[in-house]
Amino acid sequence: MHVTQIVSEKCTGCEDCVFVCTLKAIRMEGGKAVILEHCTDCKDCWKRCGDGAIYSGEASAAAAAGPQKSTEDWRGVLVWLEGDDSGLQTASREVLAAGRRLADDLGVYLEAYLVGGAGAARDAVFRGVDRVHQRAPAATHTGLASAYESPLLGLIRERHFEIVLFPDSLPSWELAPRLAQRLQTTLYPPVSALTVDFETRDLLGTIHAYGGAYFSEVTTGGARPQIALVRGSAFPETSADPSREGEIVQAA
C-alpha cells in the first residue's frame, strides 16, 4: 500500500501532480488531488508539488488506522436506532428516514445498529433498513459509552460504512464523539438537511448556528466514516411497509 498523501487544505488544484504521474495514480476530486491505490510512492509528485500539499503518510498514525486510506474503501450507511417491542422511537424513525434517503442516493445498503427488541427490529426493516444488527439494551449505570462503544466500533471497522447517523439525543452525544475520535474522523453537529456530493461522496449537511440565527452548510475535510447527528423533526419518517424484507442479525 502506498504512503503518499495529499494535504487537502494546501492543494490548490493546479493538477501539476496529475500531469507528472506516469502511472496515472492521481485523480482530481472536487478540485483536489487524490492518490489512487496503485501509487508506488515514486516521489515524482512530491518533488513537483509547489504547494507542499503532498507528503509521506508513512509515520502517520492516521494512515495506519485506515480512515484516510481512500474514500473508496468506505461504502454503505449505518444508523443508530433505539426501540422496544412496540417499535422504534420517534427520533430513530427520523434518523432511519434520513439514512434511507442517503443510501438510495449513493446506491448502497442501509444498515442499522439497533438497541431494542424484536418488534423494533421488524419496524426497522419495514421502514427501510436492509440489515439490522440487533442487540438487547445493556444494563448500564456508567453510561452508554461503556456498553456500546466497542461493539459499534467493531462493526464500523469491519463494515467500513461511509456514513453513520445518530439522532440528536444524549445517548448519541455520549457515543458518537468517542467513536469519531477513535476512528479519527469528523462528527457533524446536528444537521437538518443532508445531501451528498455524488462525485466525492462527501456528506453535505445544514447545521444551526447561534441558536438558529444562522445556518451553515458544512462538509467534511475528506475523512471517513462521516458521522452525523440528525436534528429532530427535520426528516419526515418513512412509512412502515410490512411486505418489505430485510436481514436481522444479532449484534455484539
Place this chain on the structure above:
Amino acid sequence: MRVIVLLKQVPDPGQIGVSRTKGTLFEKGKRILNPADEHVLELAAELKSKEQADFVALASGPEPVVEVLRRAYAFGADQCYHLVEELDEGDHFAKARALAGAIRLIAKERGEVDLVLAGKGSPAWGAGQTGARIAAELELPQALWVAKLRVHGRELEATQLAGGEEQVRRVPMPALVTVDPSANKPRIPNALLLMKAFKREVKKLGLEELGLTPDAFAAGSTQVRIVRTYAPD
C-alpha cells in the same frame, strides 16, 4: 483531588454578522470566554473549597486565548496552562487529540488528574463534542450534561439532564464531566483576585512538547468544513 478545567474562547454572540457576498460569519468584537464555561469555573471553584481540589485550567488556541485563563485565575485557579496551537476550529478530532496530550503532560508535571471538566457546548453550535472525544483519547469514563455533581470518595454521582429528564450516573474517577449551565450560578469574581490574575503566570505548552507532529492530526481531513453560512429569511 485534582481538577482540570477546559476553557474555550468563542466569538461574542452579540458581536457577529454574516457576509452576504462571502457567505461567512465575521466577528465584530473581541472574543469572550465561552458562556457555558463560566459554569465549569464555578463548579471547579466549589470543588476547590469543598474538596480542597487542585484547580487547574487549560485552554488551547492562538495567543489571545490567554485572556480566558485570567478568568480562571479570578475564579481561584491554582495554575493555568495555555496550549498554543493554530488548529482549525472545526477540527474537533485534532483539538481533542491536542488537549488530551496537554492533559497527559500536565498530569506528569502536577500529578494524576481525577476530573476533567468541560462546558456543555458553545453559542455557535450548541452542544459540544470535544469533551467526549477527549474522554475517548484518555480512555476515561464520562458523564455529560451534568446538572449536579457529588463526590463520594473515588466515585462521582452525576445527575445528567437531557430533555428535561434527570438521570443519575455513578462514574469512577478519573473521569470527564461536561457541565450543564443549570448546574450553578457563576459567581462574580472577587476584584482582588481579578486584578491579581493579570500578574499570575500562565504556563505555555506547544504541540511539539506533547509529541504531536502534524501527522497526528490526519492532515485536516477530520474538520467540519463550513461551505457557506447564511441568515434564514
Place this chain on the structure above:
Amino acid sequence: MDFKFTEEQEAIREMVRDFVDQEMRPRAQAIDEEEKTDFNIINKAAELGLMGVSLPEEYGGIGQGKVGFCIFVEEMSKGCAGTATAIGCHQSIGAMTIVVDGTPEQKQKYLPDMAAGKKIGAFALTEPNAGSDAAAIQTTATKDGDYWILNGRKQWVTNGPFANVVTVFAVTDKGLGAHGGVTAFIVENTFPGYVVGTKDHKMGIRGSESCELIFDNCKVPKENILGQFGAGFLTAMRTLDMGRMTLAAGCLGGAKEALKLSVKHCSERFQFGKPLAEQPVVQQYLAQMAADIYSMESMIYRTAAMADNGQKYSRESAICKLFCSETSGRVIDTAVQLHGGLGYMREHPIERIYRDCRINRIFEGTSEIQKLVIARDVLKKGGY
C-alpha cells in the same frame, strides 16, 4: 497620548457591571422607597473587594488608582446613584483623607478594615453655619492631656448614621483662621461624646443616608490627629480634589443610563405612526446627549490619568465637577422630556434618576463654588 483603558481596567469595569446588573439596578427603585442604605448590597460589595477599589493594595485594597476608581463609580452610578454615593463616599472622601495624610500607624489601623468594608468611612466638614464657606466652621477641639475634646455639630454627613470612622474638621486655633487654625481628626463612632443626630430626608440618592453628628465633649486620642496639626484645610481640599472628580464620574454614569433608557423608549414608543426615534427633533436630542456624554467621559478620564501620573489636578477636578454635574443634569432632564408623562411617574427609573442627579450640583462644593475656584485660577494665570 494613549487613550486606551488597560486590560485590568476593562476587567474591573466588566466585573462591576455584572455586580450592578445583578445586585444594584434591580433594587434601585425599592431602595428609593425605603430611604435606607441597603447593607445587603454593601456586604456583597465588601465580599467582592469593592469597598476598597481606591485603597492601596498593601492595606487590603484593590489599588486601582484614580482611573480605576472613576470606572467603578461610573458603573455603580448607572445602577443606583444612592448606593453608589454610599459606597463611593466611603472610599473617596471617607477613607481618602487617611490615604492622603495618614501616618503609617493610622493607615495600618484603619485602612484594612475599611477596605474590607468592616468599617465605613465618612467626612464631616459642613456645619449649619458653614456650607460653601467651609472656613467658617465652629466645631472646636481643645487639648486635654493625651486627648482632644471636640465640641460642635456637623450636618448632612453622608454615611453618618452608620459610619465607624469619620474625618472631622475642627478649629484648633481660632486666631489662625482656616489655614493653620483647622485640624482634621480621625473620630471613631465609639468614642465617648460622639452622638448620631437625626437622619435627613432627601429629594434623591435615598440609598445614601446622611445625618447630623454631634460632638459633645467627644474624647479623641491625640494620635488621631490626621495630617499636620493646623493643616486640616489642606487635607480637606486634597481629598475633595479626588471627591470632585469621582463625583463627575458618577454624573457620567447617570447620563449614560439616561441615554440608554431614552434610546429604548424612543425606539419602542410609537406616536404619529412611527417610533419617536424617527422624529428628527428626537434624534437631535439623542445626538446632543451622546456628544455631552463623550465630552464628560473625555475630561474625567483625562483628569484621572493626570492624577494617576502624579500631576496636580485641582483645577481640572473642579472643571470636571462643574461641567459634568451641569451637563449630566441637562442630559437627564432631556431624558425625562423624551419619556413624556411616563418620565414623571414614580414607576419609571428615569424619574428617580432625575431626582438623584440634582445633588451633584450641590455637594462637595456647589457649581458656584467650582466657578469661583476655576475663575480664581484663570485670573491668576491670565487665561487657561
